[in-house]
Amino acid sequence: MTASPVEHSHVPHFSRRRRLAENRYIRDRWRDFLSVDHRGMMTIEGVPVDRIVKKYSTPVYVMVESKIRRNFRRFKKVFGDKIKLQYAVKCNSNLQILRMAREEGFELDCSSVGEIILGLLADFKPRQLSYTNLYKTEQDLHFAVKMGVQSITADSIEDLWHIAETAKKLRTQVRTVIRVNPMIEIRNYSTKGNKYGIPLKQVMEAVEIAAKSPFVDFRGFHFMGGYIYSPWTLRSSARVLVNIIRECQDRKIPIKTLSLGGGFPAAIGDQSEFPVEDLTSFPKYFQRLLDRSGVTIPIQLIFEPGKSIVLHAGVGLMHVVANKEIHHRNRMIIADGSTYNFIPDALVQSEVRYDILPASKMFSPRVHKVTVGGNTCDCWDLITKGIEMPKLEAGDILAGMDVGAYAQVLANNFNTIKRAPVVLIHENGTLKQIRRRDRYSEMFAPELDVLKMADPNELEYYNNLYRVNIDKIWKGQGKKNGAAKGK
Numbered sequence: 001m002t003a004s005p006v007e008h009s010h011v012p013h014f015s016r017r018r019r020l021a022e023n024r025y026i027r028d029r030w031r032d033f034l035s036v037d038h039r040g041m042m043t044i045e046g047v048p049v050d051r052i053v054k055k056y057s058t059p060v061y062v063m064v065e066s067k068i069r070r071n072f073r074r075f076k077k078v079f080g081d082k083i084k085l086q087y088a089v090k091c092n093s094n095l096q097i098l099r100m101a102r103e104e105g106f107e108l109d110c111s112s113v114g115e116i117i118l119g120l121l122a123d124f125k126p127r128q129l130s131y132t133n134l135y136k137t138e139q140d141l142h143f144a145v146k147m148g149v150q151s152i153t154a155d156s157i158e159d160l161w162h163i164a165e166t167a168k169k170l171r172t173q174v175r176t177v178i179r180v181n182p183m184i185e186i187r188n189y190s191t192k193g194n195k196y197g198i199p200l201k202q203v204m205e206a207v208e209i210a211a212k213s214p215f216v217d218f219r220g221f222h223f224m225g226g227y228i229y230s231p232w233t234l235r236s237s238a239r240v241l242v243n244i245i246r247e248c249q250d251r252k253i254p255i256k257t258l259s260l261g262g263g264f265p266a267a268i269g270d271q272s273e274f275p276v277e278d279l280t281s282f283p284k285y286f287q288r289l290l291d292r293s294g295v296t297i298p299i300q301l302i303f304e305p306g307k308s309i310v311l312h313a314g315v316g317l318m319h320v321v322a323n324k325e326i327h328h329r330n331r332m333i334i335a336d337g338s339t340y341n342f343i344p345d346a347l348v349q350s351e352v353r354y355d356i357l358p359a360s361k362m363f364s365p366r367v368h369k370v371t372v373g374g375n376t377c378d379c380w381d382l383i384t385k386g387i388e389m390p391k392l393e394a395g396d397i398l399a400g401m402d403v404g405a406y407a408q409v410l411a412n413n414f415n416t417i418k419r420a421p422v423v424l425i426h427e428n429g430t431l432k433q434i435r436r437r438d439r440y441s442e443m444f445a446p447e448l449d450v451l452k453m454a455d456p457n458e459l460e461y462y463n464n465l466y467r468v469n470i471d472k473i474w475k476g477q478g479k480k481n482g483a484a485k486g487k
């Protein structure tokens with residue numbers, strides 16, 4: 001763990017108080033980068049969060065580089081060099097994180113042309129990008145084919161025909177993968193209601209279409225099963241897919257690849273998860289399955305982890321702006337972030353309770369229940385409900401934990417509020433901004449471009465007015481009245 005730079009020997013009982021605070025608020029999964037300084041202020045990689053919010057204002061996301069890299073390396077260690085790993089861009093598409101994925105030896109799983117372009121901007125080669133989604137336009141296919149991506153996934157029979165027909169128009173062959181819904185059910189887990197993939201009973205029909213089309217270079221299969229609760233679900237899907245591969249082999253249709261997608265667990269709040277290390281035996285299990293089924297052609301296995309790499313590396317810092325007493329045992333804390341603009345997953349997965357920590361009062365015990373309300377004018381905008389917190393007041397700092405995945409990418413401009421910046425913190429405590437706050441000009445552009453209701457000067461006038469340094473005006477006023485003397 002990184003030592004806090006503000007640990008002073010003259011502070012009595014500091015170590016004990018810090019240990020108490022850490023035990024009270026800090027879960028094991030954050031211990032390698034989170035601590036508390038002598039004031040009870042949360043530190044990330046040794047940097048007190050009040051320093052971070054002073055520099056970047058709130059709300060702000062902090063992404064912890066060491067945690068992300070460690071997670072990339074854990075996957076590499078578990079799956080070895082023989083299994084291809086493709087980071088799922090959708091869960092956090094920041095260019096700096098994509099660059100880290102490349103440095104750590106990952107390829108990319110892209111779900112749109114936009115994500116393919118981001119991959120190219122992060123210096124991936126087109127052959128390192130696979131393109132998997134449910135529908136693409138002719139324009140999308142043209143672009144992906146012209147770029148030469150690794151493969152394009154057909155999610156339905158219609159999608160497969162669409163790929164074949166577009167390839168014919170382009171007079172080319174498209175490297176194509178068929179996405180399968182294996183229709184498995186195991187304990188509480190089932191893919192039967194999933195929207196992804198071609199249902200098992202139609203798969204061989206799709207295979208025949210792909211294998212017979214001169215415009216389809218049929219490569220293999222893909223499976224994405226949503227959230228994986230146990231290693232058994234992966235084993236179970238692998239069994240079904242290996243049977244399909246065997247059937248293809250019998251029909252003399254060669255298969256080269258099998259992707260078993262993402263969905264590796266990563267806990268939010270007190271959810272439980274199994275560590276990726278529980279899959280250490282999977283590569284051997286898969287090889288045994290192939291051997292037992294008599295599959296003799298080599299199959300390139302692929303995984304596409306997303307949230308399990310970045311979720312726990314994200315901390316969302318906000319300020320408390322109000323504390324309203326609803327009942328003597330229940331308070332409404334208003335933060336300057338929201339579910340819409342900052343932690344949208346809190347709204348999407350309403351059954352999940354995010355950990356919100358009292359980042360500037362880590363020495364204070366939990367004394368009463370609070371609901372943390374977001375700052376938008378919408379009554380559903382509650383970041384978390386019924387969590388025990390210390391007494392908080394306006395100006396205190398809150399840390400929304402586990403916001404590294406599906407937060408920055410889902411955040412929107414509801415209430416015409418700017419989305420927050422993202423700061424990367426290195427292991428040595430240096431900070432690097434990797435995304436700035438939105439600008440009004442870019443938020444309004446899609447309407448102003450077509451409605452032509454304002455010219456750039458008009459927009460600039462409002463922008464400049466907004467950006468005026470209120471502090472300077474205030475101090476200036478004070479001097480005039482003689483009130484700010486000595487300040």
Ligand SMILES: Cc1ncc(COP(=O)(O)O)c(C=O)c1O
Pocket residue numbers: 088090091109132224226227261262263264304305306307308
């Ligand atoms: C095709 C595909 N691969 C990978 C992922 C990543 O999943 P996760 O972030 O749960 O690992 C997704 C997520 O929806 C997906 O659709």
